Amino acid sequence: xxxxxxxxxxxxxxxxxxxxxxxxxxxxxxxxxxxxxxxxxxxxxxxxxxxxxxxxxxxxxxxxxxxxxxxxx
Numbered sequence: 005x006x007x008x009x010x011x012x013x014x015x016x017x018x019x020x021x022x023x024x025x026x027x028x029x030x031x032x033x034x035x036x037x038x039x040x041x042x043x044x045x046x047x048x049x050x051x052x053x054x055x056x057x058x059x060x061x062x063x064x065x066x067x068x069x070x071x072x073x074x075x076x077x
Contacts, residue, residue: 006046007044008044010044021035023065025055025056029070030066030068031067058071
């Protein structure tokens with residue numbers, strides 16, 4: 005079962021999304037959620053197990069922006 009911290013999720017229209025880190029850049033991925041609890045959410049579609057996600061992405065982060073530092077999860 006693939007899960008991500010709730011702090012990595014954000015709304016994109018009616019969908020849920022995360023930023024993954026690929027080659028030092030943020031890439032938006034639309035995801036489908038399964039079960040959730042107070043700290044994490046199950047991802048049923050849209051994300052691979054090995055893809056690091058950005059934890060607590062700022063509202064100013066955009067697709068293909070350079071990411072400095074370490075991914076959040």
